Amino acid sequence: MTTSTLVATEAARRGFVLRESLGRWDVKLSPYLFISPFFVVFALVGLFPLLYTGWVSVHAWDLLGGEQGWAGSGNFAFVLGQRQFWVALRNTLSIFLLSAVPQLLVATAIAAALDTNLRNKTFWRMSVLLPFVVMPVAVTLIFGSMFGERYGLVNRTLADIGLGPIRWHTDPLASHIAIATMVNFRWTGYNALILLAGMQAIPRDLYEAATIDGATWLRRFFRITVPQLRPTLIFVIITATIGGLQIFDEPRLYDQNGLGGEDQQWMTMTIYLYKLGWTQLNFGRAAAVAWLLFLVVVAIGLVNLAITRRIATSEERAT
Amino acid sequence: MSVLATLNQRRAQARIEQRPGAAVYAFLAVILAASLFPFYWSFLIGSGDAGTLSDTGMSWIPGGNFLANARSVMDNESVNFWRALGNSVVVSSVISISVVFFSTLAGFAFAKLRFRGQHGLLVFIIGTMCVPTQLSVVPLFIAMSTFGWTGTLGAVIVPGLVTAFGVFWMTQYIAQSLPDELVEAARIDGASLFQTFLHIAVPAARPAAAMLALFTFIMSWTNFFWPFIVLNQSNPTLPVALATLQANYFVDYSIVLAGVLLATVPLLVLFVFAGRQLVEGIMRGAIKG
Numbered sequence: 001m002t003t004s005t006l007v008a009t010e011a012a013r014r015g016f017v018l019r020e021s022l023g024r025w026d027v028k029l030s031p032y033l034f035i036s037p038f039f040v041v042f043a044l045v046g047l048f049p050l051l052y053t054g055w056v057s058v059h060a061w062d063l064l065g066g067e068q069g070w071a072g073s074g075n076f077a078f079v080l081g082q083r084q085f086w087v088a089l090r091n092t093l094s095i096f097l098l099s100a101v102p103q104l105l106v107a108t109a110i111a112a113a114l115d116t117n118l119r120n121k122t123f124w125r126m127s128v129l130l131p132f133v134v135m136p137v138a139v140t141l142i143f144g145s146m147f148g149e150r151y152g153l154v155n156r157t158l159a160d161i162g163l164g165p166i167r168w169h170t171d172p173l174a175s176h177i178a179i180a181t182m183v184n185f186r187w188t189g190y191n192a193l194i195l196l197a198g199m200q201a202i203p204r205d206l207y208e209a210a211t212i213d214g215a216t217w218l219r220r221f222f223r224i225t226v227p228q229l230r231p232t233l234i235f236v237i238i239t240a241t242i243g244g245l246q247i248f249d250e251p252r253l254y255d256q257n258g259l260g261g262e263d264q265q266w267m268t269m270t271i272y273l274y275k276l277g278w279t280q281l282n283f284g285r286a287a288a289v290a291w292l293l294f295l296v297v298v299a300i301g302l303v304n305l306a307i308t309r310r311i312a313t314s315e316e317r318a319t
Numbered sequence: 320m321s322v323l324a325t326l327n328q329r330r331a332q333a334r335i336e337q338r339p340g341a342a343v344y345a346f347l348a349v350i351l352a353a354s355l356f357p358f359y360w361s362f363l364i365g366s367g368d369a370g371t372l373s374d375t376g377m378s379w380i381p382g383g384n385f386l387a388n389a390r391s392v393m394d395n396e397s398v399n400f401w402r403a404l405g406n407s408v409v410v411s412s413v414i415s416i417s418v419v420f421f422s423t424l425a426g427f428a429f430a431k432l433r434f435r436g437q438h439g440l441l442v443f444i445i446g447t448m449c450v451p452t453q454l455s456v457v458p459l460f461i462a463m464s465t466f467g468w469t470g471t472l473g474a475v476i477v478p479g480l481v482t483a484f485g486v487f488w489m490t491q492y493i494a495q496s497l498p499d500e501l502v503e504a505a506r507i508d509g510a511s512l513f514q515t516f517l518h519i520a521v522p523a524a525r526p527a528a529a530m531l532a533l534f535t536f537i538m539s540w541t542n543f544f545w546p547f548i549v550l551n552q553s554n555p556t557l558p559v560a561l562a563t564l565q566a567n568y569f570v571d572y573s574i575v576l577a578g579v580l581l582a583t584v585p586l587l588v589l590f591v592f593a594g595r596q597l598v599e600g601i602m603r604g605a606i607k608g
Contacts, residue, residue: 023511026511026512027432027512028434030428030432030511030512030513031428031432031433031434031437031512032434034424034425034427034428034432034512034516035424035425035428035429035440035486037421037424037425037480037481038421038422038425038444038481038483038486041477041478041480041481042444042447042481042483044477045455045459045477045478046447046450046455048458048462049454049455049456049457049458049459049462050450050454050455050458052457052458052461052462053454053455053457053458055458056457056458056461066461109346110346110347110350113339113343113346113347114347116338116339116343117337117338117339118338118339118343118344118347119338122595122598124347124351125598126590126594126595126598127347127350127351127354128347128350128351128354129590129594129597129598129601130354130355130590130594131354131357132537133537133541133583133586133587133589133590134357134541134583134586135540135541135543135557135558135561135582135583135586136541136543136558137541137543137558137561137562138558138561138579138582138583139357141561141565141575141576141579142357142360142361142576142579143357145360145364145372145572145575145576146360148372150373151372151373153360185353185354185357189350189354190601193598193601193602194601194602194604196602197601197602197603200602238449242449242451245451246451246452246453248453248543248544249543249544249558252543252547252562253561253562253565256565256566258562270453270544273453273456273457274548277456277457277460278548283457283461286457287457287458290453290454290455290456290457291454293451293453293454294450294451294454297451301449
């Protein structure tokens with residue numbers, strides 16, 4: 001072997017070692033680098049604000065003046081002592097139930113219809129998703145014009161069939177129904193598609209076996225489809241809960257004042273939060289409401305989980 | 320042989336599976352009518368004048384004022400329609416591109432690479448999806464005003480740069496659609512992890528990336544709460560401009576609903592071309608979710 005080849009091999013070996021160690025660092029560090037953008041953004045706009053909300057909520061805090069000193073549980077005590085808070089909680093839950101329950105039932109029916117051997121499948125699927133592209137703000141303005149108390153389409157139609165006008169902007173329950181209709185318009189088809197996907201994942205043999213055993217369509221639906229759909233139902237219900245309890249856009253634009261009606265008929269928790277923070281300029285109290293809203297979301301989420309679990313297990317037991 | 324037999328049996332069964340009856344089509348047609356009616360109603364009122372809504376003998380045939388009403392929306396100085404449209408395009412595009420890029424990068428790491436804490440970190444990301452955004456709105460606003468970002472598009476864009484949903488979605492897709500052998504082959508050829516990502520993972524993830532982009536674009540286009548809080552009338556996005564429009568014209572629904580249609584048309588066009596992919600994406604996301 002000549003010296004030059006020795007040098008060459010040595011250089012190659014060094015190059016290899018260098019590449020090797022670079023490669024090792026690459027393997028060790030790169031995965032963390034690749035996932036870091038999420039954590040950086042989350043730390044800045046998720047985690048930090050979350051903790052800071054806790055900090056602000058125990059201080060007197062003014063939108064213009066900033067921190068005004070320790071308040072302890074003062075903000076929470078104040079908020080919980082307000083009639084408005086409880087009205088907001090009632091309205092939020094009422095609108096949530098009025099939208100979530102019918103929406104889920106209709107979405108399941110649509111999904112069942114779409115799960116048949118339709119002609120032009122894609123057309124029908126797209127047709128139920130169409131409302132999803134309309135922004136909630138636009139949906140509210142459209143439906144707001146239909147739910148007018150004097151000239152609205154709905155009341156005029158009611159008058160045509162001999163029924164008295166409903167006071168959509170005065171009566172709390174009526175306003176909740178109107179707002180729930182807007183939510184349902186936008187989300188029913190979307191949820192139907194998710195449920196449809198869940199239905200299509202159910203093994204067809206189950207249905208065939210049941211058909212051979214002489215089960216009717218209805219029986220198959222309740223004994224096979226519903227229990228098998230449980231994970232999808234839980235997913236739909238949880239997302240509907242998180243989104244539904246934070247409802248803001250629809251009640252905000254339901255009238256031109258945007259504060260939930262003269263007598264807080266449709267003032268939701270998030271509207272109340274906005275009102276405390278951005279019209280009364282009291283950030284401490286707004287942050288307290290944010291935390292209370294979070295607790296409500298968690299509580300309702302757990303209740304939902306328990307209900308879905310029970311429905312599904314009792315179905316299984318019945319079969 | 321037996322495989323072939325089962326296949327044939329399957330096919331026979333598929334052929335036997337009946338077309339649904341007229342009741343199913345009728346039901347779906349009612350749903351379709353309910354989806355379409357609000358669009359027709361908006362055009363009906365939006366093409367009339369200030370008196371159309373209160374006219375007791377209201378006609379079901381659209382009037383001829385739509386362009387004039389649209390003009391009123393565009394010319395209104397406090398509504399800032401064109402600026403809002405431009406802002407919405409910029410915000411939604413930047414957020415979509417960023418979400419897709421960072422989610423694909425993270426999804427590749429979670430699905431195909433091995434590192435300490437991998438599982439726990441992914442579970443953590445999914446967990447963050449359950450935290451309501453409203454919870455952080457107060458301190459986020461304080462932070463934005465401290466940095467002087469209120470009223471700027473950056474205040475809307477930055478919080479949306481990556482989403483937990485996007486990371487979760489791309490992780491699922493890449494785990495299933497990108498063979499480990501391809502990643503290994505690239506590594507043996509001496510490609511760095513980032514090169515492997517660019518040349519192997521990105522092409523494989525393209526269909527899922529397109530769906531994620533579409534979904535993110537729609538979510539960001541329709542988003543109201545945070546932009547409404549942090550932006551102002553002089554530099555709005557479309558939903559914020561619509562809120563201003565309503566406040567200015569609450570007595571004249573013909574102009575409000577003309578504005579509503581103008582703000583909705585871009586997504587309707589997108590839906591016509593990409594609705595099929597959107598349907599597919601939502602359904603695909605659901606099974607794994």
